[in-house]
Amino acid sequence: xxxxxxxxxxxxxxxxxxxxxxxxxxxxxxxxxxxxxxxxxxxxxxxxxxxxxxxxxxxxxxxxxxxxxxxxxxxxxxxxxxxxxxxxxxxxxxxxxxxxxxxxxxxxxxxxxxxxxxxxxxxxxxxxxxxxxxxxxxxxxxxxxxxxxxxxxxxxxxxxxxxxxxxxxxxxxxxxxxxxxxxxxxxxxxxxxxxxxxxxxxxxxxxxxxxxxxxxxxxxxxxxxxxxxxxxxxxxxxxxxxxxxxxxxxxxxxxxxxxxxxxxxxxxxxxxxxxxxxxxxxxxxxxxxxxxxxxxxxxxxxxxxxxxxxxxxxxxxxxxxxxxxxxxxxxxxxxxxxxxxxxxx
Amino acid sequence: xxxxxxxxxxxxxxxxxxxxxxxxxxxxxxxxxxxxxxxxxxxxxxxxxxxxxxxxxxxxxxxxxxxxxxxxxxxxxxxxxxxxxxxxxxxxxxxxxxxxxxxxxxxxxxxxxxxxxxxxxxxxxxxxxxxxxxxxxxxxxxxxxxxxxxxxxxxxxxxxxxxxxxxxxxxxxxxxxxxxxxxxxxxxxxxxxxxxxxxxxxxxxxxxxxxxxxxxxxxxxxxxxxxxxxxxxxxxxxxxxxxxxxxxxxxxxxxxxxxxxxxxxxxxxxxxxxxxxxxxxxxx
Amino acid sequence: xxxxxxxxxxxxxxxxxxxxxxxxxxxxxxxxxxxxxxxxxxxxxxxxxxxxxxxxxxxxxxxxxxxxxxxxxxxxxxxxxxxxxxxxxxxxxxxxxxxxxxxxxxxxxxxxxxxxxxxxxxxxxxxxxxxxxxxxxxxxxxxxxxxxxxxxxxxxxxxxxxxxxxxxxxxxxxxxxxxxxxxxxxxxxxxxxxxxxxxxxxxxxxxxxxxxxxxxxxxxxxxxxxxxxxxxxxxxxxxxxxxxxxxxxxxxxxxxxxxxxxxxxxxxxxxxxxxxxxxxxxxxxxx
Numbered sequence: 001x002x003x004x005x006x007x008x009x010x011x012x013x014x015x016x017x018x019x020x021x022x023x024x025x026x027x028x029x030x031x032x033x034x035x036x037x038x039x040x041x042x043x044x045x046x047x048x049x050x051x052x053x054x055x056x057x058x059x060x061x062x063x064x065x066x067x068x069x070x071x072x073x074x075x076x077x078x079x080x081x082x083x084x085x086x087x088x089x090x091x092x093x094x095x096x097x098x099x100x101x102x103x104x105x106x107x108x109x110x111x112x113x114x115x116x117x118x119x120x121x122x123x124x125x126x127x128x129x130x131x132x133x134x135x136x137x138x139x140x141x142x143x144x145x146x147x148x149x150x151x152x153x154x155x156x157x158x159x160x161x162x163x164x165x166x167x168x169x170x171x172x173x174x175x176x177x178x179x180x181x182x183x184x185x186x187x188x189x190x191x192x193x194x195x196x197x198x199x200x201x202x203x204x205x206x207x208x209x210x211x212x213x214x215x216x217x218x219x220x221x222x223x224x225x226x227x228x229x230x231x232x233x234x235x236x237x238x239x240x241x242x243x244x245x246x247x248x249x250x251x252x253x254x255x256x257x258x259x260x261x262x263x264x265x266x267x268x269x270x271x272x273x274x275x276x277x278x279x280x281x282x283x284x285x286x287x288x289x290x291x292x293x294x295x296x297x298x299x300x301x302x303x304x305x306x307x308x309x310x311x312x313x314x315x316x317x318x319x320x321x322x323x324x325x326x327x328x329x330x331x332x333x334x335x336x337x338x339x340x341x342x343x344x345x
Numbered sequence: 346x347x348x349x350x351x352x353x354x355x356x357x358x359x360x361x362x363x364x365x366x367x368x369x370x371x372x373x374x375x376x377x378x379x380x381x382x383x384x385x386x387x388x389x390x391x392x393x394x395x396x397x398x399x400x401x402x403x404x405x406x407x408x409x410x411x412x413x414x415x416x417x418x419x420x421x422x423x424x425x426x427x428x429x430x431x432x433x434x435x436x437x438x439x440x441x442x443x444x445x446x447x448x449x450x451x452x453x454x455x456x457x458x459x460x461x462x463x464x465x466x467x468x469x470x471x472x473x474x475x476x477x478x479x480x481x482x483x484x485x486x487x488x489x490x491x492x493x494x495x496x497x498x499x500x501x502x503x504x505x506x507x508x509x510x511x512x513x514x515x516x517x518x519x520x521x522x523x524x525x526x527x528x529x530x531x532x533x534x535x536x537x538x539x540x541x542x543x544x545x546x547x548x549x550x551x552x553x554x555x556x557x558x559x560x561x562x563x564x565x566x567x568x569x570x571x572x573x574x575x576x577x578x579x580x581x582x583x584x585x586x587x588x589x590x591x592x593x594x595x596x597x598x599x600x601x602x603x604x605x606x607x608x609x610x611x612x613x614x615x616x617x618x619x620x621x622x623x624x625x626x627x628x629x
Numbered sequence: 630x631x632x633x634x635x636x637x638x639x640x641x642x643x644x645x646x647x648x649x650x651x652x653x654x655x656x657x658x659x660x661x662x663x664x665x666x667x668x669x670x671x672x673x674x675x676x677x678x679x680x681x682x683x684x685x686x687x688x689x690x691x692x693x694x695x696x697x698x699x700x701x702x703x704x705x706x707x708x709x710x711x712x713x714x715x716x717x718x719x720x721x722x723x724x725x726x727x728x729x730x731x732x733x734x735x736x737x738x739x740x741x742x743x744x745x746x747x748x749x750x751x752x753x754x755x756x757x758x759x760x761x762x763x764x765x766x767x768x769x770x771x772x773x774x775x776x777x778x779x780x781x782x783x784x785x786x787x788x789x790x791x792x793x794x795x796x797x798x799x800x801x802x803x804x805x806x807x808x809x810x811x812x813x814x815x816x817x818x819x820x821x822x823x824x825x826x827x828x829x830x831x832x833x834x835x836x837x838x839x840x841x842x843x844x845x846x847x848x849x850x851x852x853x854x855x856x857x858x859x860x861x862x863x864x865x866x867x868x869x870x871x872x873x874x875x876x877x878x879x880x881x882x883x884x885x886x887x888x889x890x891x892x893x894x895x896x897x898x899x900x901x902x903x904x905x906x907x908x909x910x911x912x913x914x915x916x
Contacts, residue, residue, distance in 0.1 A: 031746070031871045052805070052869065057721065062807060063385050063837045064348050068869045069398045075444065076398050080351045112599045112612075175812030203874045225606075228626045240670040244811035246869045253711075256601035259350075259594045260836045261401045268399050270348070272595075273837040275602070276809070281827050282602055285592045286403070286424035286433060289565075301604075304626070309607035330815045331690060332662040332744075431829055 001172040002190030002198060011167065014041035014091075016186045022088040025057055025250050026051055035090065046130070046163060054252030054324060054337075055106065056256060058090050059121045059133055062249075064272035066117075066259070069091065073264045076202060083120040088178070091161075095205075096144040096320040099155030100252035106314040107255055126180045128170070129157025134204040141323030143211040143336045152205025162201045167206040169198045208224050210321065213340055220343065221311035227342050231296070237338045238299040240331040245276030247325035247333075248302065253318045256282075275300050278313050349597045352396040353381040355357025357439055358416065365506030368423040369472050370437055371408060374447060375416050385450060386458060387411055389479035390588060390616045393525050394447025395419060395436060395595045401434035402613070404593040406449065408475040410482035412489065417447070420475040420509060424468040425589040455480050455560060455586065461462025465493035466552045468571060470482050470543050474509055476588060478560050481517070490522060497552060499565075503535045503545040505529050524549050526605045544570040554579035558585045572619070582620035589622075632769055636736055638683035639768040640708060643734055643903055645679045647706050653732055657695055658708040659688040670695065684708075684768075686742045689750065690860040693717045693817040695726045705809025706732040708768070710741070714761030715818040715859035715894030722894070722901055723857075725820060737772045743866060752777035754862030754875045762895055780860055781883045787876055799877070802844040805870040812874055813850060815867035818857045825849060847874070855881040856902035859894040888913055 003068045005013050016303040017023045024043040026034040032052035038044055059080040101122070108118035132151035143191035144151075158177030164308070169190060172178035181187065190198070227233060248317060258275035261268055275282060278298050283292045292298050310318035319335070326334045359373035372395075376382035379520070385395075389410055394402040409418035423437045424430040432559070465484065469477045477500075484493050498517070502508045508527065518525045526545045528539040540544065543563065552559070559575055561568055568587065575585055591603035591610040598612030606625040608614060617625075644656040659683045668683050670690045690822025692707050693716035709717055714735060720726040737760045743750050751757050757780040759772035787795060799878055810826070825833045826846055833849070835842030843909045851874075858878040865875040886892050888911040889902040899905075 029871075049387075063839070067398065071399050078398055080348060082349075088687055108599065108851075111598060113349055115597070115599055116350075157866075176581075210489075225626070239672050242811070242814040242867075244814035244867070245807075245809035246811045246867070249809045251809045251868055255599070257594070257599075258602075258836065259402060259600065261397075261399055262835050262837060262839070263399050270396075270398065270401075271837050272465050272600070274807075275600070277601070279810070285590060286430050288424075289590075291591065305601075305604065307602060312607035326663060328869035330811050330863075332667040336662040431832075434830075 001178050001181050002195050003170045003184070003187035004167045004190045004194055005170075007163070007166055007168060007228055009048065009155070009186065010044065011041045012186045013168075013184070014038060017089050017091065020183070021086045021088060023091060024055070024088065025091040035092075036066065044091070046092060046168075047077050049132075049136065050097075050322065050324075052324070052328070053250055054322065055090055055093050055097050056252050057297040058088070058101065058106075058125060059118050060104070060255060063271055064117055065269050065271045067270040068138045069268050070182070071268055080128040083116055085121040085124045087124045088121075088128075089126045089128060091125050093126045093157065094132060094321040094322070095129055095151060095153035095155070095157070096142075096147075096149050097145050097252050098127055098129040099147075099149050099153065100156070100320045100322070101316075102156045103253050103316060103320070104255060106316065107318075110265075110314060113244060121196050126158045126176055128177075129154060129160045131201065133155065133163070133187055134201070134208050136208075138208055138210040139323055139327070140211075141275065141326040141334070142321060143213075144321035145212045146208040146215060146336070147317060147319060147321040150205045151208035153204045155314050162198055164197055164201065167194075168196055169201070171198055171233075189308075190330045205254050210323075211336055213336075213343070215317075215339070215343070217311045217315075217317050220317070220339065221308040223343055223345075224308040227345055228300070228304065230345065233342065233345060234296040234300045237341065238296045238333065241278075241295050241301070241333055242331060243278050243280065243298065244330065245274075245278050245326045247332060247335075248278060248327045249274055251336075252320060252324070253306070270322050279303070299333075303335060303342075306335075307339060349448070350595065352394065352402075352448045353378065353385070354444055355417075355447050356409075357441055357443045357445065360439070360441055362512075363420060363509040365504075367439070368510060369420060370423075371418055371509075372436065372439070373409075373416050373418050374445070377444070382415075385417065385447075387417075387450035388454035389483045390455035390476050391449055391450040391452050391613065392476070392596075393417070393419070393447050394593075395421070395432065396448060397432060397435045398445035398446070400435040400619070401432045402448070403436070404451070404596055406476040406479075406588070406615075408478050410479045410486070412483055412486035420472065420478075422472045435561055448510065448596060452611055455616055457483075459605045460484075460558055460617065461492045462494065462556075464552070464555075464557040465496050466557060466559040467496070467498040467500075468543060468547060468559055468563070469498070469500045470567040471507065472509060473562040473564065473588075474495065474500055477560065478513070480560065481523070485520070485523060487518075494556065495524070496522065497549060497550065498552070499526045499543055499546050501528040501541075501546065502528070503530045505533055505538075518585075543567050543572070544574050547571055547574045551578060554581070554584070558584045558586065562588050583618050583621060585619045586610040586616060589617060591615075632737065632738070633685050636738065636769045637682070640677050640684055640734065641682050643766055643768065644673055644706065645652045645676055647732060648673065648676050648679065648805075653706040656682070656706040656708075656734075657692045657705070658682050658734070659684055661691065665845070675837055681756070684736070686740055687744050689741050689863075689866060691716055691815075691817050691863045693720060694815060694863070696720055696731075696817070697820045701727055701731075702730060704730055704732070706734055708734045708736055709761050709764070710736045710738055711758035711761050712756045713817075714763050716861060717894075718873035719818065719857060719859055719894035719901070722899060723898055728897065733761070733763050733764045734768045735761035737761065737767060739772060739775055739777075741842075750862060750866075752780065754858035754865050755782055756780045762896060775910065776811055777790065777821055783877055784876065784880055784883065787880065800840070802872045804840060805872055806838065806843045806847070807870060808838045808846070809869060811867040811869060812825040812864035812872075815863040816854070817852055817863070818859070818862070819850070847877070851877045851881060854868050854878060856885040856891075857891070857893050858882050887911075
């Protein structure tokens with residue numbers, strides 16, 4: 001199904017989407033653009049390269065309450081936070097980020113135990129993907145081509161959006177997407193010409209070139225196992241690392257979390273929240289023993305987790321080449337370069 | 346679907362202080378809801394998350410055996426550095442009657458079917474004896490005993506006062522269907538038993554590798570020195586099992602912190618054979 | 630040749646000489662990153678490594694941050710710009726680094742640029758000095774007559790606000806915080822182990838990212854750096870969500886300077902303002 005709307009009517013579309021439930025869309029902050037829950041339709045912008053933070057927060061918020069309780073002298077009353085996500089929409093997800101949801105699904109929904117929190121929000125959310133503008137060069141940090149993703153890839157999106165000079169074109173990719181498109185009466189039906197335009201534009205996405213190297217999931221996974229004990233390589237590659245969590249927190253496929261109880265007087269919450277394998281205390285055991293006390297060991301864990309362990313466990317690399325880790329690294333460590341040099345060893 | 350992050354309510358019904366340093370206690374827990382008890386089907390070697398609201402959760406090996414119905418037991422060492430140990434400290438402050446939570450059972454177990462028909466050599470050091478105790482109780486149960494060959498146990502602690510489960514050790518000593526070798530690094534005036542380090546005692550006992558499996562739990566240093574003894578005795582790496590310890594949070598393979606290579610210790614472990622560990626990166 | 634190119638050339642020359650002669654075992658400087666605008670901190674250990682050293686207007690990193698991790702008696706050459714040299718001085722004052730272990734390669738420079746925005750950072754996020762305060766070898770010509778105003782000029786707007794507006798400003802900024810701790814980890818003065826934020830007994834602030842916890846974290850960190858912050862601006866450049874942390878640090882630095890007539894990391898003989906007591910000290914803060 002193909003639908004369209006004139007560019008100047010974006011506000012109407014946003015209003016219509018807001019009526020359906022919470023809408024997350026790109027908003028310009030002082031410096032960076034980020035997804036935010038929209039309260040004013042005029043805030044939505046479509047002129048942006050990519051958001052500073054990934055859209056994973058929509059299913060995996062940085063902090064999420066699991067149990068709320070009130071501590072008592074005799075007994076503690078507690079209540080598990082119910083799973084009642086509202087049907088929502090994320091508008092303007094770049095193809096690499098849309099792909100990340102599929103990768104995260106394998107972890108949160110696969111492997112035996114279904115994560116109820118991820119599942120609840122994921123099921124009820126419709127993703128409107130948004131092609132990178134083919135007339136804009138890719139950011140030097142990006143390498144989504146390497147992971148087999150093009151600037152107009154529809155994988156992971158329910159609806160895919162492409163901007164033309166005067167219109168926004170929407171194509172339903174999944175049933176969920178088609179359903180939403182049908183419900184949005186502000187949209188016009190697309191003509192045969194529009195369909196042709198969509199296809200042409202989609203093809204143009206292939207012309208956007210990011211950094212690229214030929215990699216094969218299995219081969220790179222095996223290579224990293226071989227390189228694992230090459231301490232000299234890892235120490236050199238990560239010498240500048242300051243062991244902060246910026247790369248993992250901006251990453252669309254990093255899912256590690258911590259669980260902690262937090263109380264204020266008698267009121268308490270057990271919550272889960274993002275954690276980072278780059279932190280010193282990530283693996284610190286109660287005994288005081290830490291299996292990964294050194295920075296190179298932690299960075300190696302991050303690289304191997306994404307490019308090796310994830311392949312073994314879930315059959316795919318857990319990276320979409322969005323370039324955020326590289327862009328946000330305070331010391332410009334670049335995972336692409338590390339994979340590249342590891343492959344050559 | 347049961348939410349894997351929400352604990353089941355349990356009541357503390359018995360607390361035993363195991364050692365003279367008072368920092369190891371065994372907690373007996375009874376389920377508040379009958380159906381939770383029925384759903385909590387476990388095998389020796391598995392663990393559970395003990396939850397105290399306001400403090401947090403801590404993964405602890407189950408020290409009781411499924412052959413002891415009606416309750417579950419956990420032996421907990423009070424841990425603590427500046428950055429760790431909140432939950433174990435809070436557990437130690439509990440009294441009988443307190444209500445806490447349990448999530449589990451989690452992880453894999455000692456491979457009971459693999460052990461069946463074989464001679465089992467149980468080697469434990471100090472406080473790490475907990476899931477081995479579970480295994481011994483399980484194997485000694487009258488319905489299960491015929492399924493296993495000879496059972497021998499080497500258990501050591503630094504001093505007599507640091508041995509856990511003293512009454513049970515004494516009871517097992519008296520049985521004919523289990524060979525006990527309890528040892529301490531250094532005895533005291535009242536100690537009439539064996540003195541010596543666990544690896545040395547293993548060497549002296551010298552179990553035959555013929556149709557035998559050894560399960561080893563203890564501090565890293567003990568394991569390091571015990572392993573060569575068993576290799577020398579001729580045990581294959583597939584037949585030497587251990588239980589790994591890693592920092593865990595979710596216990597269900599989601600939170601991403603307890604991995605060794607592509608294995609999550611909380612879900613694919615904690616029990617591994619040394620043959621399996623050989624295939625994993627040295628990251629534990 | 631531009632001043633920057635000359636610095637790069639001298640950096641390589643000196644690094645090569647120091648490593649070859651065995652005077653130092655490591656040269657902490659800048660190396661190539663994934664493109665020109667994104668160099669990296671780089672530790673050259675061999676003569677071959679020296680070819681990878683670079684210097685350009687994007688080499689903003691404060692390399693003093695890496696000094697405390699080397700065991701004492703490791704001979705280190707470290708490339709420092711003005712603010713970075715103050716960090717080295719401050720670390721020496723705090724006995725985290727020994728002067729005799731260091732060969733300080735001073736870089737006199739202005740016009741350094743923010744990697745994300747390309748903006749010149751001189752008088753905004755950094756201390757607005759051109760020449761290092763301490764060095765053994767100068768890699769360029771000393772800069773004379775550089776004026777860009779006081780490093781505290783950027784505080785005008787914030788100081789003009791009333792209490793409520795200021796509080797609202799910071800609350801809004803801290804709301805963006807994702808607790809990646811890049812600010813703390815990039816800071817040459819944040820070397821506590823464990824940091825109060827990592828301690829759980831007692832736990833000083835929420836471990837999860839809550840607004841209260843953000844306040845507790847940032848305010849405590851700001852105050853812990855009062856009289857110690859050398860105004861390099863690394864915290865702000867490291868922040869992936871662009872919180873202008875430098876403003877708070879500058880404000881405290883300004884207050885400290887007013888109270889104790891001493892700026893952090895200026896003279897090796899100084900004692901850190903907060904561990905020193907003098908009869909003439911201002912008792913302003915006791916009132």
